[in-house]
Amino acid sequence: MAGDPGSPGKPPACDLCGGDAVFLDRVRGCHLCEDHFKSDVEGRFRSTIWNYRLIRPGERIAVALSGGKDSTVLLHLLRKIIPRGGDITLTAITVDEGISGYREATMEVARAMAESLGVEHRIVSFGEISGSTLDALVRTGGDHPCSICGIHRRKALHAAAEGLGATAIATGHNLNDEAQTVVMNCLRGDLPGFTRSPVRCSAPSPRFASRISVREPAGGGIRRIKPLFRIPEKEVALYAILTGLFRDLPECPYAGTALRSEVRRLVDRLENLRPGTLGRIVRGQEEVASIWREIRKEALSPAGGPGSDREN
Numbered sequence: 001m002a003g004d005p006g007s008p009g010k011p012p013a014c015d016l017c018g019g020d021a022v023f024l025d026r027v028r029g030c031h032l033c034e035d036h037f038k039s040d041v042e043g044r045f046r047s048t049i050w051n052y053r054l055i056r057p058g059e060r061i062a063v064a065l066s067g068g069k070d071s072t073v074l075l076h077l078l079r080k081i082i083p084r085g086g087d088i089t090l091t092a093i094t095v096d097e098g099i100s101g102y103r104e105a106t107m108e109v110a111r112a113m114a115e116s117l118g119v120e121h122r123i124v125s126f127g128e129i130s131g132s133t134l135d136a137l138v139r140t141g142g143d144h145p146c147s148i149c150g151i152h153r154r155k156a157l158h159a160a161a162e163g164l165g166a167t168a169i170a171t172g173h174n175l176n177d178e179a180q181t182v183v184m185n186c187l188r189g190d191l192p193g194f195t196r197s198p199v200r201c202s203a204p205s206p207r208f209a210s211r212i213s214v215r216e217p218a219g220g221g222i223r224r225i226k227p228l229f230r231i232p233e234k235e236v237a238l239y240a241i242l243t244g245l246f247r248d249l250p251e252c253p254y255a256g257t258a259l260r261s262e263v264r265r266l267v268d269r270l271e272n273l274r275p276g277t278l279g280r281i282v283r284g285q286e287e288v289a290s291i292w293r294e295i296r297k298e299a300l301s302p303a304g305g306p307g308s309d310r311e312n
């Protein structure tokens with residue numbers, strides 16, 4: 001689908017209805033109008049949840065809501081497919097890291113967003129869980145602020161989700177985040193990280209079962225799910241703008257210096273030069289994770305492993 005490139009000054013035409021296009025999908029080579037773009041994003045979101053069986057009947061989902069565009073779009077889309085009063089419950093959790101001059105504004109956006117969607121909202125702070133703010137932890141030195149933040153945020157989210165009796169924590173990681181993580185794991189030589197599945201689920205649909213890793217937390221604990229992991233960041237941002245969810249928020253003062261920032265620039269440039277790179281990185285890693293798990297399963301099975309075919 002190439003679409004009508006449009007006359008000068010006029011937007012190109014949507015390939016599906018001929019209306020004014022707002023988006024050019026360079027991977028599939030098609031233009032989409034606002035309505036078709038939004039339903040395309042919503043369709044991919046639904047199919048990710050369905051194909052990877054990310055959500056099950058009767059679940060209580062804790063949604064990590066920072067107030068930024070990704071988590072806001074995540075909550076909005078989950079509310080669209082999970083009606084109020086059904087057997088699946090949503091609760092938004094905002095983690096207050098204790099970053100002076102930054103967190104206050106985003107927390108207010110998160111609170112208002114949850115209220116407008118009729119989703120229960122909880123706030124959990126680093127102070128409650130770790131006894132200190134991120135600002136104070138950073139002053140003591142050691143790791144990069146984002147590494148310290150990541151560890152304590154996971155801990156805080158997990159504690160809050162456990163307190164709620166949640167069965168899964170949904171986070172707003174998009175396709176760019178996942179591709180960056182794959183590249184960072186390679187650069188660090190982090191084999192366990194590289195061979196970990198990007199989503200965690202229990203029973204993928206048969207079509208996907210052969211392709212993806214199946215991970216269930218040991219002891220049946222709280223799963224972490226990433227329903228936006230197949231949607232590129234640009235599309236999440238455009239969806240947020242078109243649905244009136246986008247808020248211009250301050251940037252975290254610690255952002256921009258971590259390895260992730262450099263990797264982000266690298267993969268964005270590659271995606272720009274060769275559309276589809278992000279998806280190929282994540283799909284390739286899924287394949288490797290799946291093969292790796294099969295190898296480990298065989299090696300650990302009583303019949304497998306080194307020496308299993310040796311005669312005694």
Ligand code: SF4
Pocket residue numbers: 097145146147149150252253254255256
């Ligand atoms: Fe935490 Fe780093 Fe994100 Fe700031 S940029 S909120 S320090 S992970």
